[in-house]
Amino acid sequence: METGRKICLLLILLSLILALLPLTSNRSFTAKPHALLAGVLSNETSLSVDQVAEYIVKEDSTIQLIDLRMPEEFRKQTIPGAVNIPYTDLISKDPDIWLGNKDTKSIFYSDNDPEQSFALVYAKGLGYNNSFVMSGGAGEWVRTIMETRFTGERITARENALFETRRRAGEMYTTLNSLPDSLKAGFLESRKFSAKKLDGGCE
């Protein structure tokens, strides 16, 4: 009788371990495959560089621009407001550190399309639905924001607003990237620190 009870207890314990172990051991996609596929293929997950430039110019605090490139590339050309989370870090560490705030839009960009698309699907698959990509990545930023000029004779109010946003975003980009390396590194480091300091919130 005593042995029987022990076996029962052991079986129940074993079944509980079997049922719960995979859920806690490693991160897994929580989204449904079909829903995830439809979500990431829709245009709604992609923001144009002009939309991103507008966020930057307005200093919108509800967005988080995430540069997936390696730190040396990030330091060379930094989009104002961006934080550097190399793609390998995003995959290997707990993304909740960066993507945990559900009210903040996370916008990924890189210098190649596949990487930012991988990051988008990975984040959305893990349940971080407020994730987006900047269409065209860092290259498109330079082409559109830094290099385009108005060439027509008459400019509409809408075009004027667009080019004004580009001009201001471009100025911010140039100012940040023309800082001496040591100053820029200090500035980028201070952004990291201020993000950490805010973790606790205020009373």
Place this chain on the structure above:
Amino acid sequence: MKLLKQYWIVLAIFILIIVLVLIRTFSTGNFRYDAVKWAEPSATGSNIIYEAQLDSMSGNKLLIDLGAEPVSDSRFSDITVKMEPGSILDKQNIKLIRKNRGPVILYSDNTSEAAKIWMILSEMGVKGLYILSDDGGNK
């Protein structure tokens, strides 16, 4: 035997849990555990191949053209199947991908689309999955 009769309900629950865990683990229609493991090739770049590497790949190659146009490249026409990106998870498509004994290569003019589909299929446990890049290896 007496013990089995006495505790049949506990045994039944135990077997039921094991069956449910096995179904959840090996189900082909869902994502697999350990997202990091399945995403790893995308971080190392080992999931990107170039045209020159195609011939050296062993096994039955399945090239999936995700582009909107009909298969445009005659170089690959004999090994290429066309699939709409939005219907890649349809039963017959996913069956074809899973049944293939060899590398499955995604090919599209829109590399971001191929990358998104790579990540989804990889997390569903499809092995030997690659993206064909046409930039000649200048990554």
